[in-house]
Amino acid sequence: MAIEAVVLRQRVEDLDAAVPFYEKLTGSTASRFAFAGVSLASVGPFLLFSGPDEAAQRVAGVAATLAVADLDAAVEEAVAAGAAVVAPASPTPNGHRAVLRHPCGGVFEYVGP
Known part of the structure; x- marks a missing residue:
């Protein structure tokens, strides 16, 4: 398994206010979408999110997103x-994802085709 990219997650109070800073910082245009009750923006290596506490805490409980070439193999x-599998592979607005708890206790989202 090779991890192709790591996406850092950052909760923000106001997504609309935060996006321009991250676009300027990364030179990337944000891709916005909603998932699991939160609003998200993917900007370069950052995944910004905001929403109600309960929904945002579920997203914040994952340390980072790891992009892999073959999700099932990873x-x-x-x-x-x-x-340990926390959430099995399933489709999302940006491909497929699975959530795993590593032996050390860290929880990571894996994404890929």
Whole structure:
């Protein structure tokens, strides 16, 4: 398994106010979408999100998003190495995702085709 990119998650109070700063910082245009009760913006290596506390806490409970070339293979390898599946692979607005708890306790979202 090779991790192709890491996306940092950042909760913000006002998504509309935060996006221009991150667009300027990264030189990227934000891609906005909604998922699991929160509003999100993907800007370069950042995933900004805002929403009601309960929904935002579920998103904030994941340390980072790890992009992989083969999601099924990555999940299989991580589980074989001791990770536990928190949420199995499922479709999202940006591809497919699975959430795993690593043996050390960290929770990570894996995304890929």
